[in-house]
Amino acid sequence: MSFGTPAYDVAHLLGGGVLLLSFVLLYQRRLDAVISAFAVQGALLAAAAAWQGYIQGAAGLYVTAAIAFVAKAVAIPLALRLLLGRLGLHRTVETALGVGASLVAAVALVGLSVLVILPITAGQAQALTREDMALALSVVLLGMLMMITRRNAISQVIGLMSLENGLILAAVGVTGMPLVVELSTAALVLMVAVVAGVVVFQIRDRLETLDTSLLDRLRGG
Amino acid sequence: MELHLPWLIVFLPWGGAVVLALMPHGDGQRGRLPAAVNVGVAAASLVLALVVMGEEFGQQGWTRTDALNLPFVLVGAVIGLTTACFSFATVAAERFDDLRARAYHAAFQVFMGAQYLALLSDNLGVMWVAIEIATLASVLMVAVHGTAAAVEAAWKFFILCGVGIALALFGTILLYLAAQPVVGTGDPGLSWGALVAVASRCDPGVLSLAFVFLLVGYGTKAGLAPLHSWLPDAEAEGPLPINAVLSGLLLNAALFAVLRAKAIVGAHPGALPPGPLLVAFGLLSLLLAAFALWRRRDARRLLAWSSIEHMGLATFAFGIGGPAASLAGLLHMLGHSLVKSAAFFAVGAAAHLKGSQKIADIGGLATSHPGLGWALALAMAALAGLPPFTLFLSEFSMVVATAASQPWLLLPLGLGLLVAGGALVTAMQRLCLGEPTPDRPAEGAFALPGGLLWASIPTWLHLVLAALLALAAPAGLAALLRDGARMVG
C-alpha cells in the first residue's frame, strides 16, 4: 500500500478530514457549530475506521467504526444539543486565546507532530501508518489546544473527545492492533462518563453558567 | 480468555461491588451491613493475594505475576483491608443517603479490583483499561458528596486525568507500533513480557516517543509535577477513607505503569534514555512540593502535597537507575503507601473528631487523643524521612546510589528533602502538640464499640509494617523485591 493506490488515498483523505475538522473546531466560536463539527469529525472517524477494517481485513474495526458513528456522530452531539437547549446558554464560546492565534498555534503543532513522527518512523515499511500516526498526533495535540483555549465546560469536553478521536485514528491505523475494540469502548465509557458528569452536575443546578472559570474557586489551604 | 488465578483477585472485588451496589443501604445500624461486607471482601482479597504470592510466577494470558507486581498487590490488599475497616467505623459520619452509600461502597471495590488488574496485567492495553476504570471509580468517590467543592475537585480530576489517560493510550499504541515489525501483529505486541524481550530490536525512535506519551500520561495520574494540579484538590475532597487508597494505591498503580514502560524503553540502548527524564520530573515534584508544603493550612492537602513529593522521590530513584536505586524506588513506593495511608487514617479520624480538616482546627491531638496523636506524629516524622520506617531506608539507599552515579544531584535532592522535612515536622507539631482544640465530633463517627481504636489500630499497624519492612524484612520478601528492582533496571 503506497502513495497513489486507492487504499492509501482514501485512508489519507479520511485522516486528513479528521484533522481538518479539528481546525474547524478550533475556528468555531458558536457552541452549536462546534457540536456539529464534532459530529462530522465523529462520522469521518467512523468512516476511517471502517475503511481500515476493509483494507486490513479486520472485522473488529467495523465494530469500532459502528461504535464511533453511533456515539460520536449521533448520540453525544444530540445529548450535548439537548443540554444546550435546556440550559439556554448563550451560544458563543469565550476563548482564552484569540481564534487567529489558536490557528497559528495549531499549524505549529501540526508541524511539530510531522517533525516528530516522520523521522522516527523512518524504519516503518508502511507509508500509510506513518502518515496516519502524524495525523493522529496532530488531532491529539489540537484537541488539547482546544481544551486550553476554551473556557466553556462543553467545549472543553468536546476538546477532550476530539483528542480521543485522534487516539482511535491512531489505533485503527496500526495494522493488527489488538484490543482496538476494547480500548475504544473503554475510552468511550470514559467520555460518556464525562458527559454524564457534566449533565448531572448541570442538572444539580449548582452553577449558573458552564464557564469553568467558576470551577476554579477551589483554592484550598 | 482463560480465567487465571490473578483474575480472581480482580473479579472478587468487582463481584463485591455488584453486590454492594445492589444491597439496600439503610440508615444507622442497618447501614453497617454493607460496610461489613466491604470489609469482608477486602479481607478475602488479602487472602487471595497471599495465595497468589505462593503460586508460581509467570505470564498467564493477559496477566502476569512477577517479583515486580506481587509486593504491590500484597501491600495494596493490606491497605484495602485497613481502609475498609476505617471506613466501617466512620462511614456513618459521612451521612450518605442510600444511593450515595451504594455508589461509595461499589466504587471502592471497583477501584480495588481495577488497581489489582493494573498491577497484574501483562497486556499494556488491559493495564490502560484498568487504570482508566480505577480513575473513573476514584472520580466517583471524590464526587460522591456532591458539594460544590467536591464536584469541582472531581471535575478537575476528571479533565486532567482524562487527558492524561488519553495520552497514555497514544503511548500504548506507539509501543505496539514499535513492536509490531518484530513480534508481528496481535496480542504479543502489547504483552509486557514479549516487549521487554524484544525491545532491543525495536525502532528506538518510536520507543522514545511512546515513552514520552506514557510518562506524561501515567505521570499525570501519578501526580508528578508539573502534571499534579488535580491531586491536592482531589485528596482534599470526598469521604475521608478514600485518601488512603488514592494516595496509597492509585498513585502507585500509575507510577507502576511508568515503570513497566521504563523497563521496555530502557532495554533499548538507542532509545531516549528514560533516566534523565524521570530524574527531572522527580526533582521538580520534590522541590515544588517541598516549598508548597510550607503554605498548607488544610491537613489533607498537606498530605496530598507530601504524596507529590514522595512520588517525585520514587521517580527520581527510578531515574537514577541500577539495582540499588530501583530497589530504593520500589521500597519508597511501598513504604509511602503504608505510611501515607496511616497518616490519612489519623488525619481522617482527627477531622471527624474536630469537625474540620484545617490544621488550625486540629491541634494538640497528642494530648487529647494520645494513641492517635502520637501515631500521626510518627507517621509524619516517617514522611519527613526519619527512621525506623521504610522511607528512611529507601531515601538512604537512593542517596547512596545517587552519590555513586550522579553526585551533583545530591544538592537539589538534599535541598528538597530538607525543605519538605522541615515543613512536615512543623505541620506535625501544629497538629499533634500543644493545647488541644475543642472536639466537635461528627455524629456517628466512631460510634462502634472500640471507638477510636478503629482508626488508631490501622494507623499503628501500618507504622509497624513500615518499620518491619525496613529493618526486619523476611529474606524471601527482600529477595523478591531485589528481583523486582532488577526487572525495572
Place this chain on the structure above:
Amino acid sequence: MTAVMGVLTQAIHLALLLVAAPLVVGVVRWLKARMMGRVGASPLQPLRDFLKLLRKRPVLAENASWISRGAPYVGAAAALAAAALVPSFAHGMALAGLGDLIVIAGLLALGRVCMALAGLDVGTAFGGLGASREMSFAALAEPALLLAVMSFAILAGTTGLDAIAMTFQEGTLGLRVSLGLALVALLAVAVAENARIPVDNPATHLELTMVHEAMILEASGRHLALWDAAAAMRLTLWFALLAAIFFPFGTAAPGWAPLGWVVGLLAWIAKMGVLCLALAVFESAIAKMRVFRVPEFLGAALLLGLLGALLLFVSTSLA
C-alpha cells in the same frame, strides 16, 4: 642523692617563701609610702597584722556556709602550692616536675575561684560585685598568660617552668623581641592577678572601685589572715616567676651547691628588691583606671602576647 638535695632545696624554698611573702608586701607598702613622702609602716607590719588577725575569733554572717570557712584554707594552699613550684634561688627542686606553667595558672585559678565563691557566700552586694569583676578580668588575663607561655614553650621546647628558666639562664637564645613583648604581657597579667594599680587598688575600700577587697569584706579573724597571706604569697609568686624567666641570672644549678645557693639566694633577694621597687614606682606614678578601662588594658596585653608569638613564628620560619 639528687633526690635528697631536691627535697632540701624545696624545703629551703618553702621556708624562703614564707619569710619573703609578708616582707614583699611590707616592703612595697613602705617604699610607696616613702615615695609619697610619708614615713610608712615598718615592712614587718603585714606579718604583725597576720599574727594579730590569727588571734581573733572570726565573725561569720548568719547565713554563711562552710564555703566561707573552707575557702580560705584552699585558697591559701593553692597559692602556696603554686609558689612552691616556682624556682627561687636554685633549680632542681623536688617538685620541679610538677611545675608546669599551665598547672601554675590552674592553681592560681583555683585560688581565685575560692575567693570568688567566698565572696558570694553571704549574698552581699559587694561580694557579688567583686567576684563578678574578678572573674571577668581573669577571663581576659588568662589568654594573655597562655600566649606568653606559648612564646616560652616555643623557645624552650617545654612548658615546665624550671626547664624554661634553665634554658633562659643558659643565655643561648639571646635577646628576643618576642620575649620583650611577652614580658610586657606578663607584667600586665601580673598586675591584674595581684589586684594592683591600675587595675585595682589594694589600699582602697571605696565601693565602686574595689575588686579584690570586695570579695573578702565579710572575712575576719583567721579567715582574713589567710586571704591576706594568700594575696601576699601570690605577689611573691609573680615576682619569683618574672625573676625566674626574665632575670634568670645567678640561680644555682640543681644538686648540692652551698656556694651556688648562697649566690642564688643573694641574687634572688636582689631581684625581688628590684621588682618591689619597680612596682612601688609604677604604682606611685600611675592612677587607678576606671573599671571598664581594664578590659582595654588586658586586651592590649593579649594583643602583645599574640604579636610576640607571631613574631616568633616568623623568625622560626625564616630561620
Place this chain on the structure above:
Amino acid sequence: MLTALSLTLALLVVLAVVPVLAAQMPAGGRRLPVGMIVHGGALLAALVFAACGLGALLGGPVAPRPLMPGSFAPLLLALDGLSAWFLMLLGLVGACSALFALSHANQAPVRVLAAYPLFLAAMALTLLAADGFTLLLGFEAMSLASWVLVAADHDQGENRSAARLYLVFAILSGICLVPAIGLLAAPGGDVSFAAIRAMPPEGPRAAVILLLVMVGAGAKAGLVPLHAWLPIAYPAAPSHVTALMSGAMTKVAVYLLARLLLDLCGPAQPIWWGVPLLVMGAASAVIGSLRANVEEDGKTLLACSSVENVGLIVIGLGLACAFRGADLGALAGLAAGAALLHILNHGLFKTLLFLGMGEVQVGAASRRLDRLGGLIQGMPWTAAAMLVGVGAAASLPPLSGFASEWLLLQALLSAWRVGDLGFQVLALGVAALAALSAALATAAMVRLFGLVFLGRPRTPRAAGAEDGPWPARVALLLPAGLTVLFGLLPGPMLALAEGALQRLVRQDVTERATLAGVVVGDGAGAYLPIGIAALLAVLGAGIWYAVRRRTPAGVARSPAWDGGFMAPPQHLVCGDPVTQPSAAGFGQPLRQILGTPLLAAHARVAMPPPGDPAPARIEAGFADPSDALVLAPVARLRDAISAQVERLRDLTLAQCLMLPFGTLVALLALIAWLEAR
C-alpha cells in the same frame, strides 16, 4: 559481647512498649510501677553498656556481625576501641540519668517513659554500628526519640518551638550525613566501615564529605553557627534527659565526626582538613562560654557550657587531623587523646551538673538563677556534688576538666610544629580563644554555683529546698566521684583509650601515659595530678594545722556586715533579694566587654526617680549571631520561594491543562531535535 548488647537493645525496645501497653490497660495497668520498671531496666542496660565498653577497651575489639541477616539492611554491629570508649561513657551517663529518674521521673507521662529507653537504645545502636546505614539509623532514631523528650512538656509554646527547631536541625543532620555516607561508600554501594576503610575518599570528594559531616554532625553537636537549637532544646527536656543529651548525645555527634572524618576518611588527608574543625570549635568554645555568662536559666547556662566544651573537643579533633596530615604522629595522638579524654570528662561532669540542676528544680521549683540562692543550706549533698562538677567545668586542678584541657592546651602550644605559617597563626588564635573560653567557663561556673547555692534564698521555695532521695544522691555522687577519680588518673584513662586512638590516628600513647600522670613530647610538659593533689592536701593540712594551733576555736555568728548596709525589713524573711547580686548583674562586666561585640548585647539601667525607694534594675538582653545571620535569612528565602510556588495554586483549569500540554510539547520538541541531530 555483641549478643549481650543486642539483647540489651531488645530489652530497651521492650521497655519502651511497656508504658504504652500499661496505659491502654484500664485500672489494673495504672497500678503497675511502670516508671520503676522502665528506669530500672534502663539502669541495667546502661550498666551493660558501660561494662561492655570497658570490656572491649581492655579485651580488644569485637568483629562485625549482622543483626538482621537477609533483610534489606543487614545492620552490622561491632565494637572497636572508638565505639567502646563512647559506649562506656554512654553507660556511665545513662546509669546516672536512670538513677536520677528512678527517684524523680517515675510519674513521668507515657511519652517520656516510652521514648527514654528508645533514646538510650538509639544512641547505643549508633555507637555499635559497623556500617553507614546502621550508623545513621541509630543517629536519626536518636534524634526522633529525643525530640519526643524535648517535646515532653509541649503545652508550653516555647518548648514546642524548641522541639520544632530541634527536629528540623535533626533532619538537616540526616540530610547532610546520608550523602556523606553515600560519597564515602565503596563503588558497589557497600557502606560497611571495612569496605569504606579499604577505599578512603580523595580530593574534592573528600572535601565535600568534610563539609557535609561538619554540617551534619556539627548541627547535632551544637557547633557554632549551627547551635541555635541547643540552648533552647536542652532546658525543655526533663533533667535526666538533658543530662543524657548533653553528656552522651552531643558525644555521639562527636563520635560521628571522629568516626567519619578521622577513621573512615583515612589518614591521607591534607593539613587543612583540621582548619574547619578548628574554626568551628574555637567559635563554639567562645560563643558558648560567653553565653553561659549571660544566660539566666540554669539549664540554658549549662547547655551553653556544653556548646563550649564540644567546641574544645572539636578543636582537639581538628588538631589531630592537622598533625596527622603533617606526619606528626605523636602530636596527633596527643591532640586526639585530649579530645577523647575531654569527651569522657565533660560527659560525666556535665551529667552531674544537669542532674544537680534537676535536683534544684525539684527542690526549689525553679531553674532561674534569680529565683534561687542559698541552696547549700538545704541541699548540702547536691551542693557538694555540684561543687565538684563546677570545679571540673571551670577546669580547676586537680579535677578531670583540667586534665583534659591541659592536654588540649599542650597540643595547641605544639601546633606551631606543623610548619605552615598560616596554620601557625590560626593555631595561635585558636589557643588564645581556647584559653579565653576556659576562663569564661570558670566565670560562668562561679556565677552558677554562687547564685544558686550561695548567698541568701531569693524565694521562699528556695529557702525550703531539700536534697533528693538516696538514688538521686547516688546519681550525683557517682559522677562526682568519677570526676575526681578521672581527674587524678588521666594517665591510666589515656592508656585505656589506646584502642580508640589507634582508630583515630593509628598512634600509641602508652609510653606517655603513666599511672602518675601524662607527659607530652620529650619532657616538653608534664601533668602529674596526683602530685598536685597531694601537694594541695599536704599544704592545706599544714596551713590548717598551723593556723588552728594559734587561733581560738570556732566562729562567732552575726548579721552580715555587707559594707554597713541597712538590715532588711522584718517581713522579708530571706533578706531583701534585690540587694543580692542578680544573674544579669553578675554577668554585666562580661556582657559589656565581650557580649557587645559578639552577642549584640545591650543593657539599660532603669533608675527609679529620686526619692523612690524602688531598686534600680538592669534590663539586659542579647541576640545570638546565629539567629540573625543563619536562621533568619534562611527562613526568609524559604518563604519567598514558597510564595512563588504558591502562585501555582491560582491557576485555572485551562492553565492547569497548559502544564501537561506544555510538558508534552516540550518533550516532543526534544525528541524532534534529537532525531534531527
